[in-house]
Amino acid sequence: MMLIFRLMLLLQTAACLDNVCWFGQSDPCYAALGEKLNLPMVQNTRKYYLKIIKRINDNTQDDRVCRVKNGRMRMSECDLYKNRPEVTVINGFLIIKRVIRADSGDYRLTLTDSDGTETSRDLQVIVEAPIGSVNVSIICSSSGVMRVSCSSEGDQLLYNWTLNGGPLMDGNSSIDLDERTDGDISCSVKNHVSHTQKTIRLVCPTVSVVFVLVWCLQLMLLFGLLGAFHIYMRHTSGKKEEDEKVRMRRFRERHEHTAEDS
Structure with a gap:
């Protein structure tokens, strides 16, 4: 039964x-x-x-x-x-x-x-807790090392890596590769109640040339505006000092004429 x-x-x-x-x-x-x-x-x-x-x-x-x-x-x-x-x-x-x-x-x-x-x-x-979405990121260092990291939410996470379908080491949430490594890398995350994976293309993040040029132009424009403002402030300040000297000279001249008349 x-x-x-x-x-x-x-x-x-x-x-x-x-x-x-x-x-x-x-x-x-x-x-x-x-x-x-x-x-x-x-x-x-x-x-x-x-x-x-x-x-x-x-x-x-x-x-x-x-x-x-x-x-x-x-x-x-x-x-x-x-x-x-x-x-x-x-x-x-x-x-x-x-x-x-x-x-x-x-x-x-x-x-x-x-x-x-x-x-x-x-x-x-x-x-x-079941596994949430899997995120895979790449950081390339100047020493020629490409670090690939994998993260997700959940309890008791176990990581597994494959490169172009072939197995890599297991157990760690990050892995170091030579920056010349090419292909698709997959991070598989599992626990006792769920399983999820994500695959990305191995490409070292690079800074766009256009972005650098635009950034430089923005800096040049900013420095130009700051320089123009500084010149304007100096010119305005110098003109105020000159006007003050002229007023003081005229005041003294009027005072001297008044004394002579008396």
């Missing part, structure tokens, strides 16, 4: 492309942050009294529990998913429609049948 249940689940998963993990699997369950996670529990939930436990290992607080009876979550007895309407139980599946960081942890599913027989299955869930 369990084999049939697993086969039906595999067919559903292939059609819907949802992430599915099993209570009792030996490997960790990696879930994408913000995405959907399906956790099949048992084919017929009405035959069992289910209890989902999130185990707390630091002994500072009690384990959080959610009870399922007659195929339904008992929200009054579900502090594990309190105030999370996006978590439901449907047809024996625990469905988390939008995974959050707090969903990471160690879980135990306990099944109790009508005879009181109890079995349990454990599962470790690890939540990772």
